[in-house]
Amino acid sequence: MQIKSGSRLLVAAALGAALVAPASAQTIKIGFHAPLTGFAAADGKSALNGAELAVEEINAAGGINGRKIELVVVDDQAKADQAVPIANKYIGEGLKIVVSGSYSGPTRAAAGVFQKAQIPYISSYAIHPDITRAGNYVFRTSFMGEVQGRAAAKFIGDIMKKKNVTLITLNNDFGQSLSAGFKEAAPKFGVKVISEYTYAMGDRQFGSIVASVKRDNPDMLYVSGYFFNGGPLVAQLRAGGIKTPILGTEGFDTHNFIKIAGPAAEGVMITTSLDRDSKSPAMRKFIDDYEKKFNTPADMVAASTNTAINVAAAAIAKAGSDDPAKIRDAIAGTKDFQVSTGKISFNDLGEIYKAAQVQVIKDGKFHHQATIDDPQLLAPPMK
Amino acid sequence: MYYAELLLVGLIWGCTYAMMALGLTLVYGLLRILHVAQATVFTLGAYIGLLAANYSGSLAVAFIAGAIAAGALGPLIYRFVYQPILDRPPFVALVASIGVLIAMEDGFRLLFGPYGLSFEHNTWFTTTYSFAGMTMNLVQIWMVVTAVVLLSAFAIFATRTRAGVAWRATVSDPPMAESFGISVSGVRYVNFLIASVLAGIAGVLVGLLNNLVEPGMGSVIAYKGLAIIVLGGLGSVPGTLVASLALGVVESYGTVFLDKVLDRDAIAFLFLIVVLMIRPQGLLGRR
């Protein structure tokens, strides 16, 4: 399966290269960069899958105003210094819109370049607050970390009715912003942060954190991270005899998390925007189609890039033109648009508002637990 | 109690480090090469072990398969990468080794996928034992047992057997050993074989411990393993053991008490730097 996707990539890249010179009038090209190699390759793979699925389905449905769309895919290795030449390359090739399927570093670096060149740029899941502050051509279709952290505080305080919480925070931009948002909102819901421990991206062994949590004996744990460190972490907490309920984050939102943590995953809750029990046709369709196409369950990263590509395509259709300024206006005007991650609208900073989903793992599958829909609490920052 | 538990956690980590770093020490002792590519031997052992376990359902088969695969790869790396450049300055071998690591890590990603793989029936992972308020799972217990058994076996090999004595003679003085009829080249292969088998077994154990085998899992060995063998005094086997345990304990306390100031890697390397500034030859190294 991996080999096949590799060759598909080759084909896509070769096509991209072949089309550099004579810009085809038929196809609309969307730039897409993601970390396909290097330490973040797992997310890069999901990101590319989600984007490809969107392209395939849009084209199958007849494309945009009769024209097919095509991704111009580039690997950025999640490195900021590779993103700047990539951005300039896209601009040089005359692309009118670009989507980031990458992390905050490269996305923020590229955002400045696209803003200067007045090319619309959509970040799928990078959470650094300064990305959209690059200017009015930059948008983000995912939650900001702080917002998701606030939703978690409300869920723990209002719905779970727990008071004393211990945070276990991944030490990167994602983890730190979640933690910041949580701590900011916690007092409003009567939640007290009694301790916080942090760990690094490469950590897989958490014995000293487990021992500390045991000593602190909180009512609830709020754990940030990705599946590859969250899986072992949750498993070790449970193996250490800690039965405290755990709330995780959208980084756990993949079946790989359940595979790693095994039985320990049962009962773990996460905040995310993908609702597996959703009745929303867009969300349903994405979850089913993804699993059918890639033979693996969908995850949050894939849903986010899928969303971003759909937003981009809809905006191009609405603009009815290849003029970047018109496409930008169309994106900014997106309102109550139904996509795989919910119903989204942009505010004046290019951030979205949407409800947060809380999912719980039961019998090895994600299920609906609660929806946090609080426009005031979850409001993204404005300009 | 809490402090005792942190100490226990640190010692378990120390055993894991010892398993990962011993092979590096063996290679360094004999060839003065910082064998970063040992990380890929470790990762290959973990992948093959995992595939064998998921296919056969037996963890014993996993260890045998992991050890064989790793044991085959290590000597191959020696033959085709290091042997031709042994007379070059040390950084040449180091950079070549880094090249092997980068290429193989990406090779694992292409072969086995970027998400990593998990054991389907990791019974050791879910079996836990509690005593005196502390809980350990079976993988952790096996990690400690394996480290103690294999390292003792190695000590017996090195001091009590003809092959072991030949090995030590070669390490301390290759031309002299050759004059006594020891095949230096043969000893090097055996050395890589032992180092690689240890790494392969460590790989399977760490895979079980995390219940996750991923392309980049060897990167820890690639840099922290080097820190450990340097801390121990480069080429000193007992030094490596002491350094592994010391580093495990320092990290265990450090990640809790220095949490606001430094991350785990930084704590480990701060410890290394402080020790080396006081004892430039390492903990048990000789001048």
Next chain:
Amino acid sequence: MTLLEGRNLSIAFGGVHAVENVSLAVAKGELLGLIGPNGAGKTTLLRLLTGILPPDTGHVFFEGRDITRMPIHRRAQLGFALTHQIVRPFREMTLAENVMMAAAGEVTVRPWKALVAVNARRERERALGLLERLGIADGADKLARNVPLGYLKRMQAARALALNPRLLMLDEPLAGLNAAEATRLADLIVDLNAGGITIVLVEHNLGEVTRIARRLLVLHNGALLGEGEPRAVMARADVRDAYLGADVHA
């Protein structure tokens, strides 16, 4: 007038006293031989005097100034040159470049001064002159790693001379040379001494040492056994015993 003085020098390695409470004085213009059987502590004493090893106790004075803790390169700058027992050439430099490095002391004394200085003609001329004097001018432009030991030994002496030393400490300069080469180098040492350089010589070749040194110092088991005019010292029974007990080559 004393040029170099060691007072109560001692050093122990792992409990073994390699040098124990040795005091000595080297007068300006002297050619002093330091002898003793293998393991007597000659090289160690030389290393204490040159600063390669810091003594456990005792002090070293150069022209009355305490230099016990002075770094080696500063001593070299004071005119305190030494050669190693085992040759230590800069292997990737030619013999001439090896000597030029030592001849450029005025320029390389400060890194920033060295940065602005490019011209090397003066140093090269001086290096070639010294190589000529030592009879190895034909090897001047060969890489040090490609020439035989005899060349390196003499290059090392040339390198020491290039420092314009006032005190030259030679650690077995004759070892590894054939008889003719050894005699020639020994003669050169006498010449240098006559030219005003104070010389301390550690040497196993007793024949040459007794021939050229004006005073001998005998070390045995890390302690000073005796000193005096060469023939008189060599005639002493305790000195003969020390040698015969340990070294059949005597």
Next chain:
Amino acid sequence: MDYYVSVATFAALNVILALGLNLISGFCGQVSLGHAAFYGLGAYAAALCSVAGVPFPLAILVGVLVAGIFGIVVGFAALRVREDFLAIVTMGVGFLFLGAVRKQPWLGAEMGIAKIPSPLDKWGYAALAIGAAVALVVLSLHVRRSWMGRAFGAVAQDEDAARTIGIDVAGYKITAFFLGTAAAGLAGGIYAHMTQLIIPDTFNFIQSITILAMVVIGGIGSTIGVVAGAILLTLMPELFRFINDYKLLVYGALLLLVMRFSPGGLAGLLQRLGLRLA
């Protein structure tokens, strides 16, 4: 066009980084596996200054000095430990820098420093970076010819022997570390202002290894070789975009093959070809 300008700018920054490391490792023989930390120190120091309103040239200068001063501190470490020990200590310095920055709120922690004022446009940064790179090439070539370069060579080949002929080994090591790390600080200052955002991960161990790879592939000690190595490795991801998925595989294999068949790097290869032609 913009694309070529930005690639050229990054190539120039890499030339500065690689030549700086070459001064330390190639000229003076002190292995360093933590060069990215000084790149980061320069970037952070310059960024903090600029955010605080310090004029651009002064901010860059502060970056250079801060990196250079920390370089001197590491130079002192190089007096205590040698060779493989030094390699691991410098690697540790890299991890220590990163681990500390990640936890300091006043350095932006994982969020890094954003909204760094950017006084120049693309062309301005390109001109600045290329100008600095050219200046460093000239400096490198000059050092090689000067007595400083010869003294570095003596220290690299046998520091004990160098001491006995009056060379201040400690002084030269520290000078090499200062010059090399200050160069990295210069690259960092330019980088920070150009991208307007710096995050800790940019200055990680992999970055240090990449800089080392540029030096070694180019030919350690050879200025022109190292320049070629830096440019080649900068262009590699760009040239190999068409093999997207196999990029790192090719990169690793390239490192291995160059070391295996031409341990002297590109410079060594050319020299051998030259000798054969002659």
